[in-house]
Amino acid sequence: MARNGRSERGATIIDVARRAGVSAMTVSRVINGRSSVRPETRAAVERAIEALAYTPNTAARSLVRSAELRIGIIYSNPSAAFMSEFLTGIYEEASSTGARLVLLKGEGGRPPAQAALKRFRKSALSGVILAPPLGETRSVLSAVRSWELPVAAIGAYDVDGVACVRIDDRSAAFEMTRHLLDLGHRKIGFVLGNPDQTASAERMAGFYAAIREVGGVEVKVAQGDFSYASGLVAGEQLLGGDERPTAIFASNDDMAAAIVSVAHRRHLDVPSELTVAGFDDTSAAVTLWPPLTTVHQPLRRLAAEALAAVTAAASAGSTVATCRAKILDHSIVKRESLAAPLGGADARSDPDA
Template structure:
């Protein structure tokens, strides 16, 4: 008997997979006549298709059966500057590799609907590139691993079943903190990134490693999530304190730009009365006054390398690219 409720809205490949007790990728293989599916499994899928009156999407099926390299891009990053750099890099690399990108977006750092990810994977992909914070989101990774597609996770640390493409976040934060200390700052503020991302913990660890080495440093920490709005709140918190920091190091440029805005609202001269440093070296670092001293993270290259890795190019294992401190006008020695 056909399921009238599902028929009314149109059964999906996810419904078929659930009814047959298999993965969406297995259903896709049956629909497209591919090998590697046991006869009893194939029969179960066919029964589910008939019971649910499922009609495969013709456009998706034609893509699966073509020779085109299709790569999924999953993103939900609150930093627009980061995503602009990332998308430029991944599109340019796709054009040289002859790949077609299929973008799937989540909102405000949250994953896209899991059913949408399953549908995307089932449509047939050569690989998937995942941007932070989704590269460390277990529900997303579980679907991708079950499908057996190559995964590259940008900015992630130690993700099983994926190639992580990143910089050394801990060393980069350590070096920036050392730079501020070398200028004479002894009251430092630090703004943490998204607590669900390993990169945030690594940057905090680098900051504290430099502080411990120096000794005699007064530290204030505020929580952010890599968004500009969180940087505004964190900046207000740090600068409203008694004896506030003479330098604030934010875990990305968006939050650092927000701190500069808070400083201007409080009539503080940057860098005369407050030094501000960021992380990433995106367009956000150079579209305000003064432009930010920041860590250059090659987001464009990270994106290109991630795409290359899922298509089978490059050495196996994680890929760690170089970083550098970029000195601009937002940092100076503290006033005595």
């Protein structure tokens, strides 16, 4: 008589991952002897393997290797610098795993059309990775979910059935804003990102959380969409009046670079007359003068983690990548675009700041 449940089919890599409290990707790395796993994590996985009497399916693993995984990358992002870092991370990870990448780009900053998505599905894909903002774009999500493939999204928040890989945007924006306040800035501009992305709202929330901790701060806000062009418009709005900010924090490096360009055009010295800060730490942050102080989010690692989650799920025969959010660390990178406001400590309106 046939047995039911796990005893019939044997433990899977997903069962091991759940018992050890890690992702299937991490289990795969332990099984394959990868050195990038912490000793305590490796021990937890090995205990789970022993407890479940898990035996890797060597025939299936060799079949996966010989068939070569094909991972679809779908993107439509206005920031060339962001996409450069993202794609570099994806390619580096793919080269070490043998996965083949298949790209689909939305034109004109728009999501791919449904016809393009249908054609893309015919590429014999093993899994899909969505670059921001597509991890929160309803038309794209609806399509890829119907494909019954493991899906990961960069920068997305709490998407059902999708492995979300991101940083803590709110905390990062809070720390950068707090740093500007600690320097003595009390007239601060903020450039919002794409209003359709949760990350934009989280960065704005972090900005205002820091502002609320200090009294007497004048705030000017301009809407952007993460593109350099939107940063130029926002820069003119923030710097065009008589009461201009002494510091501007933009929600990504492309827009921050545009702010620096507007400042130069208006003969404002950065940073002595205007401090500018960005977000992402892409190549855009260091290809202008002065180089930008910015929030570093590890874009290559984010991309690599997303790819690893999808390939691990596909290798295990799962149609769903691990859905637990993967949140990587961020940091503040201080460069020459940042200084105290003219007047220094005398410009502070809150002596306790």
